[in-house]
Amino acid sequence: MAGVELPQAETRVVSVELGPDELDPARARLAEDGQPTSGEAFLRYLCYLGLGYLETDREAAGAASASDAYERVHRLFRSVDGERAVLHFHYGEAARAFGEEQRAQAAHERMAGAYEALVEKLEREIACREARIRNLEEVLRCK
């Protein structure tokens, strides 16, 4: 993926000290938006969303006025949006390539299926002719 800086794939397991009383209302809100509401995906979503909020807070705190805060936050998320658009595009490309691979696989399977059907047909035909020959031989022996 040229031109896109993805973070390193290194991960760490960390603990989140939150109880159900704090998590459940957020879970309900995310369910309305079709976002993850269970397991690690839910916690990861909250962490990343929280990171976005914290970055916004920092930008807004350094602003001289409300309009400056708006300008800074807008700039911050415009760059995020740009990266997201690029990632979205590459994801779309990858998904399309996967789709084409799936279609090629399906065509291959259809061809293989047709070939198997042809072999079965030929085998039936051969069995039928062999039976006819046996019948004919039987008749000739009896004469």
Next chain:
Amino acid sequence: MQVTLLTAELEELDELGADPTRACRRAIAGLSRLQRLARFLNAG
């Protein structure tokens, strides 16, 4: 509760002087504010 995060994201949190628990709390506060705003707009 345990969660696996990218080291890069954890470093960003560190830079902001926060940890995953604080990030989650901030997200929950933001979601709750959005919900209140949505209720207010729907009521109007």
